[in-house]
Amino acid sequence: xxxxxxxxxxxxxxxxxxxxxxxxxxxxxxxxxxxxxxxxxxxxxxxxxxxxxxxxxxxxxxxxxxxxxxxxxxxxxxxxxxxxxxxxxxxxxxxxxxxxxxxxxxxxxxxxxxxxxxxxxxxxxxxxxxxxxxxxxxxxxxxxxxxxxxxxxxxxxxxxxxxxxxxxxxxxxxxxxxxxxxxxxxxxxxxxxxxxxxxxxxxxxxxxxxxxxxxxxxxxxxxxxxxxxxxxxxxxxxxxxxxxxxxxxxxxxxxxxxxxxxxxxxxxxxxxxxxxxxxxxxxxxxxxxxxxxxxxxxxxxxxxxxxxxxxxxxxxxxxxxxxxxxxxxxxxxxxxxxxxxxxxxxxxxxxxxxxxxxxxxxxxxxxxxxxxxxxxxxxxxxxxxxxxxxxxxxxxxxxxxxxxxxx
Ligand SMILES: *Cc1c(COP(=O)(O)O)cnc(C)c1O
Numbered sequence: 154x155x156x157x158x159x160x161x162x163x164x165x166x167x168x169x170x171x172x173x174x175x176x177x178x179x180x181x182x183x184x185x186x187x188x189x190x191x192x193x194x195x196x197x198x199x200x201x202x203x204x205x206x207x208x209x210x211x212x213x214x215x216x217x218x219x220x221x222x223x224x225x226x227x228x229x230x231x232x233x234x235x236x237x238x239x240x241x242x243x244x245x246x247x248x249x250x251x252x253x254x255x256x257x258x259x260x261x262x263x264x265x266x267x268x269x270x271x272x273x274x275x276x277x278x279x280x281x282x283x284x285x286x287x288x289x290x291x292x293x294x295x296x297x298x299x300x301x302x303x304x305x306x307x308x309x310x311x312x313x314x315x316x317x318x319x320x321x322x323x324x325x326x327x328x329x330x331x332x333x334x335x336x337x338x339x340x341x342x343x344x345x346x347x348x349x350x351x352x353x354x355x356x357x358x359x360x361x362x363x364x365x366x367x368x369x370x371x372x373x374x375x376x377x378x379x380x381x382x383x384x385x386x387x388x389x390x391x392x393x394x395x396x397x398x399x400x401x402x403x404x405x406x407x408x409x410x411x412x413x414x415x416x417x418x419x420x421x422x423x424x425x426x427x428x429x430x431x432x433x434x435x436x437x438x439x440x441x442x443x444x445x446x447x448x449x450x451x452x453x454x455x456x457x458x459x460x461x462x463x464x465x466x467x468x469x470x471x472x473x474x475x476x477x478x479x480x481x482x483x484x485x486x487x488x489x490x491x492x493x494x495x496x497x498x499x500x501x502x503x504x505x506x507x508x509x510x511x512x513x514x515x516x517x518x519x520x521x522x523x524x525x526x527x528x529x530x531x532x533x534x535x536x537x538x539x540x541x542x543x544x545x546x547x548x549x550x551x552x553x554x555x556x557x558x559x560x
Pocket of ligand 1: 246247248249275277278316320345347348368381
């Protein structure tokens with residue numbers, strides 16, 4: 154605890170804690186799944202509903218800037234992923250954007266029929282790739298970790314879909330090396346940034362990326378179901394097409410012309426009407442990031458995951474926990490997973506004590522360390538509680554075995 158106090162003294166981000174609603178007696182180790190509520194968001198939503206919607210009504214599409222929200226929010230995100238303004242569109246879910254981006258990649262490689270995916274990716278990534286392969290008769294090729302390590306990409310692969318930070322292990326992939334290998338084989342790479350945006354610096358342009366999508370309700374604190382983002386390299390975007398060719402992606406939506414003509418740039422990836430309430434919450438939440446130095450944020454994140462791993466391994470030795478994240482902080486994102494046969498029950502027992510982490514079947518306990526608002530003292534307290542739960546087998550109480558829908 155003394156060491157934790159020392160580390161908190163040198164924390165560059167202590168000022169950020171007050172910018173979030175943090176419930177009493179909760180230690181929140183799940184900011185990688187649903188970020189905390191930034192304090193200014195509630196007032197913004199109230200204003201959007203009561204003033205912009207309630208009073209302004211349809212005039213607000215122009216007067217309150219509703220129409221441009223997908224691009225405005227994209228511009229706030231752009232520096233977090235290393236791209237310029239006007240290159241990101243925000244809307245729909247990550248799942249839907251995966252569908253659009255995969256389709257776009259396939260449209261750029263019309264002579265190739267293979268979509269390559271990693272084994273054990275986040276389920277929706279795999280399911281969307283399966284759906285698209287079935288719909289349009291593409292071959293889905295699953296790459297084992299060994300194949301990925303060797304970067305053994307066939308000359309028939311159109312696109313490789315990968316998570317930048319793996320949702321379970323937190324392993325960080327080397328974007329630059331993987332892009333180069335894929336390009337060497339003539340393939341494109343689609344990166345899912347859901348677990349990296351807002352957790353570590355991302356440099357899409359500098360590492361030669363082709364396409365990326367990502368989620369905004371995790372480290373970006375956009376709120377439950379917040380809209381996702383999509384980016385396509387400006388050198389490719391005007392040649393890329395996607396099949397959800399709704400009117401908002403049209404070159405001139407309000408010309409009401411009788412057939413589709415895509416907008417220039419990333420706007421062609423928009424489909425329907427912007428989700429104004431969600432986008433407004435996200436727009437507000439993203440204001441925090443103007444004051445964040447991502448290098449310092451990454452430094453804190455690495456120190457914090459290190460502190461947690463060391464503390465758990467020292468205090469909870471002999472209770473059967475197995476680290477399932479990389480030990481090397483350089484290739485570890487901002488969450489840490491431990492496997493345990495009673496992982497579900499242990500997580501439930503922790504939640505009952507106000508320490509909120511999550512569980513990923515079959516036996517992975519996942520703890521997220523959102524560097525903007527967590528303190529080292531909280532992490533130390535979490536380790537103490539975990540030790541107590543294991544030592545006294547508190548997780549064996551029957552109420553902790555009841556399975557909820559969301560784990
Ligand atoms: C969280 C997450 C998603 C979320 O997809 P939704 O369509 O928003 O449900 C997708 N991919 C990855 C890798 C994720 O971590």
